Amino acid sequence: MAQVELRAIKKSFGDVAVIHGVDCPIADGEFVVILGPSGCGKSTLLRIVAGLETQSSGDVVIGGKVVNTVEPKDRNIAMVFQNYALYPHMSVRENMAYGLKVRGLPKPEIEAAVARAAKILELEKLLDRRPRQLSGGQRQRVAMGRAIVRNPEVFLFDEPLSNLDAKLRVQMRIELKQLHSQLKTTSIYVTHDQVEAMTLADRLIVMNGGRAEHIGAPLDVYARPATTFVAGFIGAPAMNLVPGTLVAGGVAIDGTKLGVAHPAKTVTGADVTVGFRPETLHLDPAGPVALLVTLVGALGADTLVHGRMGGPQGPTITARLPGVVKVREGERMVLRVAPEDIHLFDRATGRRID
Amino acid sequence: MHKRVIFNDKLLPYLLLAPQIAVTVVFFFLPAGQAVLYSLYIQDAFGHDWQFVWFENFEVVLTDRDYLDTVWRTILFSGAVTFVSMGSALILAVMADKHIRGATVYKTLIVWPYAVAPAVAAVLWYFIFHPSIGFASKGLVALGVNWDWKLDGGQAMAIVVLAASWKQVSYNFLFFLAGLQSIPKSVLEAASIDGAGSTRRFWTIVFPLLSPTTFFLLVVNVVYAFFDTFGTIHALTQGGPGKATETLIYKVYSDGVQNLDLGSSSAQSVILMLIVVALTAIQFRYVERKVHY
Numbered sequence: 001m002a003q004v005e006l007r008a009i010k011k012s013f014g015d016v017a018v019i020h021g022v023d024c025p026i027a028d029g030e031f032v033v034i035l036g037p038s039g040c041g042k043s044t045l046l047r048i049v050a051g052l053e054t055q056s057s058g059d060v061v062i063g064g065k066v067v068n069t070v071e072p073k074d075r076n077i078a079m080v081f082q083n084y085a086l087y088p089h090m091s092v093r094e095n096m097a098y099g100l101k102v103r104g105l106p107k108p109e110i111e112a113a114v115a116r117a118a119k120i121l122e123l124e125k126l127l128d129r130r131p132r133q134l135s136g137g138q139r140q141r142v143a144m145g146r147a148i149v150r151n152p153e154v155f156l157f158d159e160p161l162s163n164l165d166a167k168l169r170v171q172m173r174i175e176l177k178q179l180h181s182q183l184k185t186t187s188i189y190v191t192h193d194q195v196e197a198m199t200l201a202d203r204l205i206v207m208n209g210g211r212a213e214h215i216g217a218p219l220d221v222y223a224r225p226a227t228t229f230v231a232g233f234i235g236a237p238a239m240n241l242v243p244g245t246l247v248a249g250g251v252a253i254d255g256t257k258l259g260v261a262h263p264a265k266t267v268t269g270a271d272v273t274v275g276f277r278p279e280t281l282h283l284d285p286a287g288p289v290a291l292l293v294t295l296v297g298a299l300g301a302d303t304l305v306h307g308r309m310g311g312p313q314g315p316t317i318t319a320r321l322p323g324v325v326k327v328r329e330g331e332r333m334v335l336r337v338a339p340e341d342i343h344l345f346d347r348a349t350g351r352r353i354d
Numbered sequence: 355m356h357k358r359v360i361f362n363d364k365l366l367p368y369l370l371l372a373p374q375i376a377v378t379v380v381f382f383f384l385p386a387g388q389a390v391l392y393s394l395y396i397q398d399a400f401g402h403d404w405q406f407v408w409f410e411n412f413e414v415v416l417t418d419r420d421y422l423d424t425v426w427r428t429i430l431f432s433g434a435v436t437f438v439s440m441g442s443a444l445i446l447a448v449m450a451d452k453h454i455r456g457a458t459v460y461k462t463l464i465v466w467p468y469a470v471a472p473a474v475a476a477v478l479w480y481f482i483f484h485p486s487i488g489f490a491s492k493g494l495v496a497l498g499v500n501w502d503w504k505l506d507g508g509q510a511m512a513i514v515v516l517a518a519s520w521k522q523v524s525y526n527f528l529f530f531l532a533g534l535q536s537i538p539k540s541v542l543e544a545a546s547i548d549g550a551g552s553t554r555r556f557w558t559i560v561f562p563l564l565s566p567t568t569f570f571l572l573v574v575n576v577v578y579a580f581f582d583t584f585g586t587i588h589a590l591t592q593g594g595p596g597k598a599t600e601t602l603i604y605k606v607y608s609d610g611v612q613n614l615d616l617g618s619s620s621a622q623s624v625i626l627m628l629i630v631v632a633l634t635a636i637q638f639r640y641v642e643r644k645v646h647y
Contacts (some may be wrong), residue, residue: 050543050547051547052543052546052547071546072543072546072547073546073547073548073549073550073551077547078547079543079544079547081540081543081544082540083538083540085538085540085541085543085544086541086544087541087544087545087559088541088563089562089563089565098545098548098550098558099547099548099549102548102549102550102554102558103549146544146548150548
C-alpha cells in the first residue's frame with residue numbers, strides 16, 4: 001500500500017491540451033473517485049498514473065518515489081479496464097497467475113495467491129474456464145482477481161462497471177466497496193456515473209475540461225459545490241441554476257427575491273448564478289417562489305414538478321416534492337427555499353461565493 | 355412486401371452459369387480427367403501405342419528413388435519458403451503495427467511484390483544474383499563466398515527459396531497486420547501492467563492470439579510452395595543444377611513435357627491433386643474448429 005501524489009499534471013496531445021494541471025495528494029488506503037463527463041481527461045489522468053501515457057509536465061509520485069520514467073510494470077500497480085482486457089486464450093486461473101508467473105514467483109506461491117483471490121471473489125468453480133465462457137459479471141470479477149492476486153500498492157479502475165447491466169452494476173458496486181474495506185489498498189477509480197462516485201468514494205475529484213474543478217468528500221461536494229459545473233453535475237435531478245442579481249439582504253431573480261445565508265459578505269448589484277437543489281423546495285403558500293407548472297413527473301415516492309419561476313417568461317426550474325402532489329400543467333404553485341440552501345456563484349467565473 | 359422474380363425459362367440459369375462451367379470444364383475437369391486416364395496407361399512418346407496397366411505407373415513412381423528424393427526436396431523447399439516468408443512477414447507486420455512515421459508508405463511498399471508476376475520476380479532475382487553480373491553476387495564474392503548457384507545445388511536452392519518467399523511476404527504481411535490490429539490494445543496494456551516486457555508480451559499474448567491467422571497462412575503457404583512456384587523455378591534454374599531445385603510440380607513438367615513419359619507424369623499429377631485435396635480438407639476442417647481460443 002502506498003500514498004499517491006499528483007503534482008501539477010499536464011498533458012497535451014500535439015497542440016491539444018487535455019489536462020491543465022491537476023494536483024492531488026491521495027492518502028494510503030484511500031478510495032478516490034475521479035468523476036466527470038466523457039472527454040474531461042479523467043481516463044487520461046488514470047493512464048498517466050498507470051504509466052500507459054506520459055504526462056507532458058508534472059510528477060506522479062507513488063509511495064514517496066517520483067515514477068515519471070518508471071515503466072508500468074515496475075510501478076507496482078494493478079489496473080482494471082472497462083472492457084476487462086482478459087487474456088482470451090488463457091483460463092481464469094492462467095489469467096490471474098500471469099502477472100505472478102511473469103514476476104518469476106515459485107509455483108506453490110502462485111497457486112496459493114490465485115486460490116486466495118478466487119475465494120475472495122467466489123471464482124473457485126470457474127478457474128478452468130476461458131473468458132468467453134463467462135458472463136459479463138464473472139469476467140469483471142476475473143479482472144478484479146487478476147488485480148488483487150498481485151497485492152499491488154495501488155489499484156486503478158477505468159470505468160470497470162460501465163459494461164454491465166444496471167442490476168449487476170449495483171451488485172458489483174457493493175462488492176467493490178466490501179473488497180476495499182477488506183484489502184484497504186489505495187484505489188483510484190474513474191467513472192462518469194455519479195451514483196457510483198458518491199457511494200464508493202472516500203474523496204471525489206470532479207473533472208471538467210481537463211481541470212479538477214472540485215476535490216473533496218462526496219457529501220461536501222454535494223453540499224458545497226465549488227463551481228456551477230460541479231453543482232449541475234452532482235445530484236439528480238440537477239441543481240437549479242438561474243441568473244440573478246445580489247440585492248440588500250438577498251438575491252433577486254426576475255422579480256423574485258430570495259433570502260441568502262451570508263448576505264453581508266457579498267457585494268450588492270453583482271451578477272450571480274443562483275443555485276438551489278430541487279429537493280430543497282417546499283410547498284408553502286407564504287413562500288417567495290411562484291411557479292407556473294409546465295410538466296409534472298410522478299415517481300411515486302416523489303413528484304418532480306417542472307415549471308417557470310415568476311411567470312411564463314421566467315427561468316425554468318425543477319422541484320422535487322415528497323409523496324404525490326396533485327397539480328396539473330398550467331396551474332400555479334407557491335414554494336419556499338431556506339436561505340442556507342441557496343448557493344451563489346460568480347456569473348463570470350462560475351466559482352462559488354461564500 | 356416480398357416480391358419474387360420467377361423465371362419460367364429453365365434454360366436461362368444454365369446459360370448464365372455456362373461461361374463459368376465452360377472455363378472450369380476446359381481448364382480443370384478435362385485436363386484432370388485426362389491426367390487420371392493417362393496415369394492408368396503406358397504409352398510411347400508418339401501416342402501410337404497404348405497399354406492399360408492399372409496402377410503400375412503409381413507403383414513405379416512411388417518406389418522410384420528419384421521421386422522420393424524429390425518428395426523430400428519439395429518438403430524442404432516448402433518448409434523453407436513457408437518459414438522465410440511467414441517469418442519475415444510477421445516481423446514486418448509487427449513493425450508496421452507500431453506507430454511509425456510514414457507507416458502508410460511502408461505498408462504500400464511491402465504489398466507491392468504481390469503484384470509482380472512470378473516469372474518476372476524470378477528474373478529480377480536472377481539478375482540480382484547472377485554469378486557474373488549480379489550486384490549481390492559481387493558482394494558475396496567480395497566477402498569470400500564461392501558464389502555460383504548455376505553449379506552449386508545448395509546455393510541454387512537458396513535463391514529459389516528466396517525468390518519464392520519474397521513474392522509471398524506481401525500476402526502474409528497483410529494477414530498478419532490485420533491479425534495484429536484485431537488484438538485489443540487494452541489486453542497488451544494489461545499485460546504490460548502485469549509486468550511483461552515487450553518480448554514476453556509477444557510470445558505469451560500476441561503470438562498465441564495470432565494462431566488462427568498463423569494456421570491459415572501455414573496451409574496457404576504450403577499450397578503456394580507446392581503448386582504455385584513452378585514459374586519461379588522455371589525462370590531461375592529449370593530445376594537444376596542437376597536436380598537440385600526440382601520439386602514435385604517441376605518434375606511433373608520435366609517428366610511429362612520434356613521426357614514425354616506421360617504415364618508417370620500423369621500419375622504424379624494425380625498424387626499432387628490428392629495432396630491439394632488433403633490440404634484443403636485440413637484447412638476447412640481445422641481452421642474454424644481447432645485453432646482458436
